[in-house]
Amino acid sequence: MNDGLKILLVDDDKVMLFLHDTFLKRSGIACDTVLCYNGREALDYLDTNQALETTFLVLLDINMPVMNGWEFLGAIRDKPYLPKVLIVMVSSATEESEKARAFAFGQVIDYQQKPLTVDTCRRIIGSDKLRGFFDNVVLK
Amino acid sequence: MSIAKQEGLENGKPQASEVMYHDLFELNPQPMWVYDVETYAILDVNEAAVRHYGFDREEFLNMTILMLRPETEIPEVLHAVKIVREHERMFSSGTYKHQKKNGEVIDVLIQSNIVYINGAKAELVLSTDITSWIASERERRASEEKFKAIFDNTSDAIVLCDDQGRCTDLNDATRRILGYEIGDLGGVCITDFLLMPEEMAFDVVWKNFLNGEILNGLMKIRRKDGTLITGSFNSKSNILPGLHMCVITDVTERLEKKRELMASERRFKALVQEGADLIAILDEQGNYKFVSESCRPILGIEPDDLVGKNAFDWIHPDDRQAVLALFLKIREHRQIRTEPFRFMDGFGEYRWIVTIATNMTDDPAVGGVVANSRDITDAVLKARDLEVSNERYRKQNEQLREIAWTQSHVVRAPLTRLMGLVDLLQTGDTGGMPVDMALGLIRSSADELDEVIRKIVSKADKVQNDDE
CATH class of the missing domain: 3.30.450.20 (PAS domain)
Structure with missing residues (x-):
C-alpha cells in the first residue's frame, strides 16, 4: 500500500462507485480509495484529512446532488491544501464545452467519460501528469 | 427824344426814305439799339428791345451797353468795342450773355454794324435771343450723347x-x-x-x-x-x-441655362414629387412650409393639409420629446438624423418614420429645414416579426439544448452503468457482487434508460407541436 496517495471516488451512483473502485484496484494500483457520494462529502474528507502527508487524486463526477462537481471545484479553490489535490473529471457528459470548462480549473489534469475501464484506469495512473506523484505506486 | 426824331425835326418834314428806315428800326420785331462806341451810351432803342429787356425807353437812353451785360461779361464787351473803334466799317457777329432788367441772363446772337450819326461813330446792334435755342441745342446734344452711349454700351x-x-x-x-x-x-x-x-x-x-x-x-x-x-x-x-x-x-447661353434649369427642375420634380421619400421644408419651429406630393401615397395626407401646420403635432406623444430635442440641435449642427419615430398618417394610424433634416435656412432658394423622411413601417414590422421568430427559435434551441443535456447526462447515466456492469461480467470476476445482483442492476439500468428515452421523445414531440 502507498501511504503517499489517496484516491477519492466521488459519484452519487453507488453502482458506478463500486465498478470504478473495482476496476481501479484491478488496474494494479496499490493505494487507498475513499468513496464519496457527492462533492460535499469529498470536501469534508479533505478538510478533515488535509494534514496528511499525502497527495489526493479525486475522480470527480459532475452531476451529483448536494454539491456537484463544479461546486466542488469552486469550493476547494481557496483551500490551503489545494496544491496536494489533483483531479480527474469522470462524467457521462460528452460535450466538448464541459471538457473545456473543466480544464479551466488548474487542478484538473484529465477528463474521462464513464464508465472507466481497467485500461482507462491504467492510462490515468500512467500519464505524464501523474508520474511524479505515483513513484511509489506499485503496478501489478 | 430819339436820334431819328431829332434828325427829322432838324430837317423839317422827314424824307420818305427816312420814314422807311425809321420804321425798319422802330418796328423791327428784333431788339435793336444804337450806341456810341466812344462812350458806350445807348443813343436809341427800338420798341422790341424795350419789350424784351424790360427797361423802358427813358431807362435805355440813360444806360450804356455795359449795363446790359452781366459783370463777368464786361471785359469781353470792352475788348469787342475796342476793335470796333479801330475800324471805319465793320460788321460783326457773336454770341454773348445779356442781362434783362429783372436780372434774367439770356444768351443772345449780336449782329452789329458801324454807323455814323451826325459824324459821330456809333454801332447799330441787332439782338436775337437764342437762350431757348441754346438750351434745346444743349439738350439735343446731351440726348445724342446719351443715345450714343446707349448705342455703344x-x-x-x-x-x-x-x-x-x-x-x-x-x-x-x-x-x-x-x-x-x-x-x-x-x-x-x-x-x-x-x-x-x-x-x-x-x-x-x-x-x-x-x-x-x-x-x-x-x-x-x-x-x-x-x-x-x-x-x-x-x-x-x-x-x-x-x-x-x-x-x-x-x-x-441663356437658352442653354434655361434647358439645364428645366432639366434640373425635372430631375428635382422626379426626386421630390415622385420619389419614395417624403420631402418637406420646415421653418425652425417645425412648421411645414412645403410638402412634396409623395406625402399623399406615403401618408395618405394631402400636402396642402400639412402646410402651415406643426410637424410635431403628428408625432406620437411617446416619441415627440426625443424628436423635438434632436430637432432643436439643427441650429448647431447642419444635419441631424432621427431614430425611428411614429408619425400619424391620414387614417389615424401611426407610421414608423426616419428623417434626415438639413438646415438650409441660410439658402435663399430654400429658406428652411429640409426634412427627408422615409416610411420604414414595413421594415419595423418585419424586424418585430423577426424578433418574435428569433425568440421562438431561441426557446426551441433552449429546449433542444435541454434534450441534448438530458441525452448527455440522464441517458448516459444508466447507459454507462450498463456498460460498466457488462465489462465487469465479461471479466468473469464480479468483485464480490453476486451475478444475480449484477444482472438485476443491468435490468434496472435498462429500464431506466427506456424511461429516459420515452421522456426525450415526448419532449421532442412537444417542441415540434409548439413550433407548429
Missing part, C-alpha cells in the same frame, strides 16, 4: 440698315456678338448673318418689314466666323427715313 447688338438691308452702322456689342467690325460693313447685308426660316422668303419679309410689319423672334444668327448662335431678334423700320434698326440679343 448696350449688351445687345444694334445694326442699322438701309432700305436694301445693307448694314450701315453697328455698335460695339455687334463686334462682340457677331464678330463684324465697322470696316466689314461694305456690302454686308442683314441676310448674311440672319438665317431666316426656310419657309420665309427674305424679300417678302423685308418688304413687309419696310411697310411697318414687325420682324422679331428667336432666330439662328451666323457670326462672321461661321459659327451659329441663337439670337432674340427685334427690329424697327424707318427709325429715320430710310434707316432701319435691328437689335440682336445673344440668348444662346
